[in-house]
Every structure is written in structure tokens, then in C-alpha cells.
Amino acid sequence: MLKFKLEATCNKTKARAGVIETPHGKIETPVFMPVGTRATVKAMAPFELKAIGAQIILSNTYHLYLRPGADVVAEAGGLHNFMGWDRPILTDSGGFQVFSLSTLREITDDGVLFQSHLDGTRHFMTPEKATLVQEQLGSDIAMCFDECVPYPCSPENSYKAVERTIAWAERCKKAHKRSDQSLFGIVQGSVYPEQRIYCASELKKMDFPGYAIGGLSVGEPHEKMYQMLDVLSEELPHEKPRYLMGVGYPLNLLEGVARGVDMFDCVLPTRNGRNGTVFTYSGRINLKNKAYERDFSPIDPNCNCYACRNFSKAYIRHLYRSGEILASRLCTWHNLHFLVDLMSKARIAILEGSFEDFKRRFEDNFNDEGGRR
Structure with a gap:
């Protein structure tokens, strides 16, 4: 029980x-x-x-x-x-x-x-x-x-x-x-x-x-x-x-x-991941956009997931354009890690008595390509 x-x-x-x-x-x-x-x-x-x-x-x-x-x-x-x-x-x-x-x-x-x-x-x-x-x-x-x-x-x-x-x-x-x-x-x-x-x-x-x-x-x-x-x-x-x-x-x-x-x-993180949309601490972005064609930085420099440690936005965009399954896997991996990690950080902030500040900082930094809310 x-x-x-x-x-x-x-x-x-x-x-x-x-x-x-x-x-x-x-x-x-x-x-x-x-x-x-x-x-x-x-x-x-x-x-x-x-x-x-x-x-x-x-x-x-x-x-x-x-x-x-x-x-x-x-x-x-x-x-x-x-x-x-x-x-x-x-x-x-x-x-x-x-x-x-x-x-x-x-x-x-x-x-x-x-x-x-x-x-x-x-x-x-x-x-x-x-x-x-x-x-x-x-x-x-x-x-x-x-x-x-x-x-x-x-x-x-x-x-x-x-x-x-x-x-x-x-x-x-x-x-x-x-x-x-x-x-x-x-x-x-x-x-x-x-x-x-x-x-x-x-x-x-x-x-x-x-x-x-x-x-x-x-x-x-x-x-x-x-x-x-x-x-x-x-x-x-x-x-x-x-x-x-x-x-x-x-x-x-x-x-x-x-x-x-x-x-x-x-289902949002997995569904978005399969469509090339990822969450970052700076906001939500779509890796299919041409702006990332020569962007060799990770999805999110503040993230330590497998995708961010090993691959660039440009590479993942290439995978999508080539119809490779790995694109969906990497973006899904990142999105799930992002939300699991966000809740872990929120928990730590609650335990430390700093949740309100943590929440405010996140909201101030999170800009959304598709609209803020």
C-alpha cells in the first residue's frame, strides 16, 4: 500500500x-x-x-x-x-x-x-x-x-x-x-x-x-x-x-x-520530441528551423543529458531532414530529461527554501518561439 x-x-x-x-x-x-x-x-x-x-x-x-x-x-x-x-x-x-x-x-x-x-x-x-x-x-x-x-x-x-x-x-x-x-x-x-x-x-x-x-x-x-x-x-x-x-x-x-x-x-515531451521541438532553459525551440543549420552548439548548454553532451543542433537538424529515427530519439531523450530534471531542481529548491526565487528565475529566462504561454 x-x-x-x-x-x-x-x-x-x-x-x-x-x-x-x-x-x-x-x-x-x-x-x-x-x-x-x-x-x-x-x-x-x-x-x-x-x-x-x-x-x-x-x-x-x-x-x-x-x-x-x-x-x-x-x-x-x-x-x-x-x-x-x-x-x-x-x-x-x-x-x-x-x-x-x-x-x-x-x-x-x-x-x-x-x-x-x-x-x-x-x-x-x-x-x-x-x-x-x-x-x-x-x-x-x-x-x-x-x-x-x-x-x-x-x-x-x-x-x-x-x-x-x-x-x-x-x-x-x-x-x-x-x-x-x-x-x-x-x-x-x-x-x-x-x-x-x-x-x-x-x-x-x-x-x-x-x-x-x-x-x-x-x-x-x-x-x-x-x-x-x-x-x-x-x-x-x-x-x-x-x-x-x-x-x-x-x-x-x-x-x-x-x-x-x-x-x-x-505526452507533450515525447510528442514534441518526435516533431523536432525541444525545451531549453532559455525557452522552446524547433530544431527543424533553418536557423540551426550551422549551429554546432548543444540543444541546451545547461543540460547534461546524453543528447546535449554529444550532439549539436546542426547534427540533429540534419537527422530530421534525412528522415533518421535517431533525431526523434535524441529529442525525446532531451525533453524527458529536461522535465524530470526541472522537477528535481524544483524539489531541491523547496527543500532549501528557495522555490519562489527558482520559479521566478526560470520564468524570466524561458522565452518561447511559439508564444510564451
Whole structure:
């Protein structure tokens, strides 16, 4: 069972440093979790993830349920054995994917009838089934099945999803039997503070070992996201970990940390890496741009990842233009290292009592070719 210990809090913000203990090891927070949707982090091998300091990765119930099937993973000895990763794993329940990827879906109070994006077959996912699948996968942290609404969303539709999310959370908790796996509740409520507070208060009554914040980073203005985090920073239990789902932009990460969030995940660093966009301490840049044709400096002189230690912007640009797979691998390696390292530095700053200054310096230096936020 999961244990969480707070080690330090910032006296000027809500930032916290802690340690989460799981059956597959400890996780120092705040932490960024690379996304391995289909039991692999795209372009990265497990030993490479360890090399960048990844403490925990995320996989997805929806995708693994459809292929290869939870029974196959269970027969392999669980997700850790199946993918060769012996550190902690968190599995998303698949709720977001059911609503975002399915070409056909019908939501009822019982569950969701959806059509597979792979072959068009129909499936019925219930809270009980989502819980069972995650137990078969054997992750350290599992998520309740929830209803995620898009942005914008009317108050009425959002409230219906909140009520359903609460009811489904209770069903997940009753169905969950695996003692070596911790089940987190998910707070929904779109951008409506009173709905977020209501959802969090109802989930707290169920006493989950951790709480996720879902339904953000779905197109709403960043200020709205921060407002919801401000609301929940006081509402969620201080003694339990908090997980902001689907957020991975560097400035958003630090704003989340400042509001008391402990865990983050996002496909952004791997997706951007495959497209030539990389994060640096000076900002975000696209290595495909001609400006880097004769730039023989590393991606970021302040970074000590494998890509920055060994290759130049010009070389990586050449790889992209030549269609070489190594380009995607190097940029993915760098981006993941960058976000993992950013959270490690934020943690050190919290422990040293200098987080507010650290955050301000980062924001002052981070300029974005594609727009600041």
C-alpha cells in the first residue's frame, strides 16, 4: 500500500516536497511521469529512462485493454515484467481515452459503450471493469474510472459528469481488491469552482490514498487551470499526494507545483520530441528551423543529458531532414530529461527554501518561439 510523507513546504507558495512509497520503490516529489501509453515510452528503452532519472512511468488502461489485452499482460506476470520496468507504474483508467478517441460512445450511469479506434469493435467499460483491468495490469497506482468533459462545457453537463464521477469512484473503490495497488480518486468539475469543491469533498469521504485532478489542460485558458488548482489546494487533504493529469509544459508544471501539486504526466515531451521541438532553459525551440543549420552548439548548454553532451543542433537538424529515427530519439531523450530534471531542481529548491526565487528565475529566462504561454 502507498505511503506518503511530506518533507518540506514552501512558506511563500503552496509548493511541497515529499516521498511516495510504493511496492516498486520510492518516488521523490514533485515528479514528472513519462507516458508509456502502450507499455512503452515512445523512442525510449527502460534503461534509458533510468538514465534520465525517471522514477515512475504511466501506462493506459484503454490502450492495453484493447491491445494486447489485460489477460495477456497478466499472463506475462504483470505490466512490470511485460515491459521490463522494475520501478513504479501508474495506470490511467482510460476514461479520458474513451471520451476522446472513440468514434462512437454512449454514456450511461452504468458505464460507457464505446467503439474501438483500432478495429471498430464495440466494448462496454464500467467502473468495475476498469478497476479489474488495472488489477490485472498490476500497476502500483490505479485510477478510478471517471467522466472527463471537454472545454467549453456547460455547468449543467459538467455537473452531470461530476455526479457520475463520484458514483463511479464509489463503485471502483468497492470493486478494488488488490492490496499491493493504490487507487486514486479523480476530481472533475471543469472550470466551475463550486463543482470542483463538491467533487473533492465527496471523494474525500471515500478516503482514497491519493487524489488526481482531471479535466484540465483540455483547451481552457491557463488562468482557469490555475484558478481550479488554487481552489483545490485548500480542499484536498494535505497529507496525501495530488496528481495533475495531462500537464507537461514547463511553465505550467512550476505553476502547478506552486499550488501544491506533487505528480504530473503528459505526452507533450515525447510528442514534441518526435516533431523536432525541444525545451531549453532559455525557452522552446524547433530544431527543424533553418536557423540551426550551422549551429554546432548543444540543444541546451545547461543540460547534461546524453543528447546535449554529444550532439549539436546542426547534427540533429540534419537527422530530421534525412528522415533518421535517431533525431526523434535524441529529442525525446532531451525533453524527458529536461522535465524530470526541472522537477528535481524544483524539489531541491523547496527543500532549501528557495522555490519562489527558482520559479521566478526560470520564468524570466524561458522565452518561447511559439508564444510564451
